[in-house]
Amino acid sequence: MSFIGNIKEKNQFPIIFIGSGITLRYFEEAPRWEELLINLWTKVREPEDFYARCYDLKLAGKNNFEIYLEVASELEEAIDRAFIHKELTIPGLDIKQAYDNISPFRFLIGNIFKNLTPKKGYEEEVQAFKSMIIKARFIITTNYDTFIEDCFKASEISVKVNIGNSGLFQKSEDYGELYKIHGSIDDTNSICITQADYNKNESKLALVNAKILSNLTESPILFLGYSLTDLNIRELLSSYSENLPFEMDEAVLRIGVVEYTEGEEKLREVDAHLAELGMYYTKICTDNYLKLYQEISQVNQGMLPSELAKVNRFFKNIIEVRGGKGDLQNVVASHVDISKLDSDEIKSKNFVVAFGDERTIFKPVYYIDYLKCYFGIDDDTANFEGLLNYLVTPPVSITTHLPFKKYAKRALNNPDLPISQRDKLVKRQQKYNLDAITSSAHASTGNSNIQLIIECQCEKPQEVMEIDSLLVNDRAKILYIISEIREFESKDMEDFIINILETRSETTLRRTEYRKLFTAYDLLEYGD
DSSP states (O other): OOHHHHHHHHTOOOEEEEOHHHHHHHEETOOOHHHHHHHHHTTTSOTTHHHHHHHHHHHTTOOHHHHHHHHHHHHHHHHHHHHHTTSSOOTTOOHHHHHTTOOHHHHHHHHHHHTOEEOTTOHHHHHHHHHHHTTOSEEEEOOOSSHHHHHHHHTTOOOEEEETTTTTSSOOOSSSEEEETTOBTTBGGGOOOSHHHHHHHHHHHHHHHHHHHHHTTTSOEEEESOOTTOHHHHHHHHHHHHHOOOOHHHHHHHEEEEEEOTTOOSOEEEEEEETTTTEEEEEEEESOHHHHHHHHTTOOOSSOHHHHHHHHHHHHHHHHHHHHTTOGGGTOOOSSOGGGOOHHHHHHSOOOOOOSOTTOOOOOOOHHHHHHHHTTSSOOSTTHHHHHHHHHSTTOOTTSOOOOHHHHHHHHTOTTSOHHHHHHHHHHHHHOOHHHHHHHHHHHHOHHHHHHHHHTTOOSHHHHHTSOTTTSOHHHHHHHHHHTGGGSOHHHHHHHHHHHHHHSOHHHHTSHHHHHHHHHHHHHHHOO
């Protein structure tokens, strides 16, 4: 069985490592390590002196990795001094801030990555990347930029971001978290680039390894954007080779390394061996990252890792708070001996988990539950309070596109509605209007797509979706339907909404254009 096939068959959320190759793939002029150092070098020294200094360090017996660390250490001192003495200006930073403990050197690095421009032509691939990373058990990256966080935000999925050592010493759900072990441009002082930084990082890597190894039986690892010459990945793989409890045939199913292979349209998987590390893994050779992301995105456990983390936190909080009072018997109850349930029983039976005493039952609501109740596929009468709570409680915010008018009208007529919920509903009503959504959708559809759809003479939204995707992609079709939503018959729109809720995957329904569609239809039906 292949590495990717094993992930899909066992339906396991992978642990994903993301390296600089991903930033290089999707952003113009994203620097490699050497290019970054040259850029910084020219701020304070002559360009040709860079290689002269590297040559001297090479003669001293240092390898490229050690050379770059040494050069970075020297640049930190030179740039910090030049800035303090007004020989160098850095946009967004003044001398007092630097004196108060903001490193000019690291702030300058932050500016370089903050100003990267996305490449054109990768929009569909980036959308697929977003769909994949929300299926990661957790993500570890050595990248400084915020591309991963921005992808989660665009998908309107929460992710707990741990920068540097943050989160490694804390209790963790091990679901839906991002570990930025080399720092982040959101906290430039955390950036790891000098020899001293890497020395401090050694204990951090040990904690990362322990976290991964403890989860490896449940979650395979996928490395993206790394080269096997990268010291970071080699140290990690070396650690796993010493501790993995797997034979060769199992090891190749637990660790996959994506190797960029120009022009390779297939996902060519090869059993590989690093003899010097005693490490077996699967090498995935490809240039078709779209297909790779789509394959991994097929993992579906019924809930996203971010939602599992939310439930885990809720369970733990209940147990810790009520357990501290010696009151768990009034909160957690079991009508069967759950310790004796085996895997087959868990697979074949349905379970209900309830918190509360005889008078109170809490039923969590998730995105798909909310949509199906809102549009009448499921009954919303028994749990309106839970549905309303979902609408006004983080991670859902006022900027999250969701249908709301029907529930807002019902809730605002209740004089006992808590003030905090009332305020959020009123603000949501003030923020959204149909004209703004349709105008934005029209502009995003693109004139060429609009012309192609018009030529097909579609009278129903479903007919728009049936246009050949080679002519118009699904995103453009949905945006067109939003822009023309007033022109379709009400019954046709209702049937269309119900159909996509029943036939599309949750990953698809979470995409921004679908969220906007549901919001636009809601405003059309229940008042702008």
